[in-house]
Amino acid sequence: MTSAEIESPLMSDHFINYKSKTKIKLELYANLIRFYAKNSIPDFILNLNDLAGSSIGKGHNKDDTSSYLILYTYIKNPNNPSSKRKRITYELSYSQYSTYEQNLIHVSKWHSQLDNILKKRLYSHSDKLKPFLVLVNPNAGSGKAKNIYFERVCPIFSEANLSDVLVFTQQQNFAREYVKEAKLDDFAAILVISGDGLMHEVINGLMERKDWPTAIKTPLGHxxxxxxxxxxxxxAYLSKEVFKGMSIESFAAQTCFNLTKSLANPLDLVAFELSDRRIVHSFLSFEWAIIADVDLESEKYRFLGGMRFALGAVKRIINLRVYRGRFSFVPADDYLDYEPKDSSIKINRQKSPIDFNDGGSEEMESKFKHLSPLDKPVPNNWLTIEEDFVLFLVTYLPLISSDFLASPQATFNDGHMHVIFIKQGITKTELLKLFANTENGDHLKHHLVEYVKVKAFRLEPIGLVSNGQVDTSNRGIMMVDGESVPTGPIQAEIMPSLGNILANLKE
Ligand SMILES: Nc1ncnc2c1ncn2[C@@H]1O[C@H](COP(=O)(O)OP(=O)(O)OP(=O)(O)O)[C@@H](O)[C@H]1O
Incomplete structure (x- = not known):
């Protein structure tokens, strides 16, 4: 027996379903609404997790004294929990009293009771009445973000009775500067309607503030x-929601609905020290070798949306490049005995006693737990691999695109970076097959794909390898969260649970 079954309803009333013209009894509980048509067994149970909100309406006929309760639901197929959400509205007319005013007063009680219950579930730690700050990049992707805001997001916010402050970004780094100066206390959360690049800007803007330790806790939604x-x-993946096989507009609507049901969840961020000594913060990935080449080179196919990566990958595999580099890392505790699948990969394990900040400085020690200055050797307890790499990818979230489940083990705050690399030796056909197998993370089973979980790493790119020669003038492209950074020695350390991400995680 569920707790709702032993509780008495918060409200219970008879309505007429406007569409079917049938009588219906509704019982409201803390988590659900029961719909009864005839029997004492409910015909339908609406979980309040599937309800965006409600509104009050009036009939068109001037003699109609009833008041309407309208429910906006986004429901999955009950027989298929991994189905898309479908928007269904229930228009329920209430006419127990003889005047419209009395009926309206009663329906208003339902509306405010529902609003209170739904808002209580939102950001329980913050002020419910604060608006969202919504940053929209009108030039992102194939240019749909503005329409997504007006046609998909605004209607759901209105159904959920949520308010927002809209800001269109005007150029690169606009959002970064905006959040650096914004009065964050005025907002419940920051929502970004764009690609990942704008979220990268927002996170870095927050980290560049004087009050960054509190600023970076602002819940973020995408x-x-x-x-x-x-x-x-x-x-969507971590919330067990669908994200494939739908248009960007439907995906955006579903994501927006889920945001109205989301709570702030701790999010790992990664601090990078770039070769020019700048510090940048990242939430998603570091790319070098083939993935970075594809990401940058496929920019010119932006009009294709997500397809641009598939096209770019095929082109780059045909003209495959190999880069020599030195990869040093602090393995996660469960990877201390890490051995590469390919026995020809040699790991340099320093035997000298562990010294965390060997050659380090006080400044580095105060900022980082593992990193020493970039111009000094890595500490003694790090492991080092020097190889000719075809692919080198570090992720701290599971997917880098809808069809690339790079690290299935990653969660929002598992406290680690997940490194995947492939060294020279893989054939173009094998690589093509492997790229076709990334959707379910099956690439990790391939005997030439190496995987290691780390807390910190350093990558020193050496040069492009061709015909046994190393061209040190070409060390490839490096990308953090899909944004180019200067190529050169780079290092990074995980900052566990530093940020907060809005998500409706199911138990
Ligand atoms: N109004 C703007 N006009 C032009 N560029 C902008 C504007 N606002 C932001 N930018 C920059 O555009 C770049 C791309 O943005 P973003 O990553 O959000 O979209 P995308 O590249 O289309 O999507 P994805 O990262 O998912 O591939 C970012 O570097 C961002 O700083």
């Missing part, structure tokens, strides 16, 4: 509006 939209895919 609504897909760009081409890859990896963060929205990860939120």
């Amino acid at each position: 609504i897909p509006g760009g081409s890859a939209n990896a963060l929205s895919c990860c939120v």
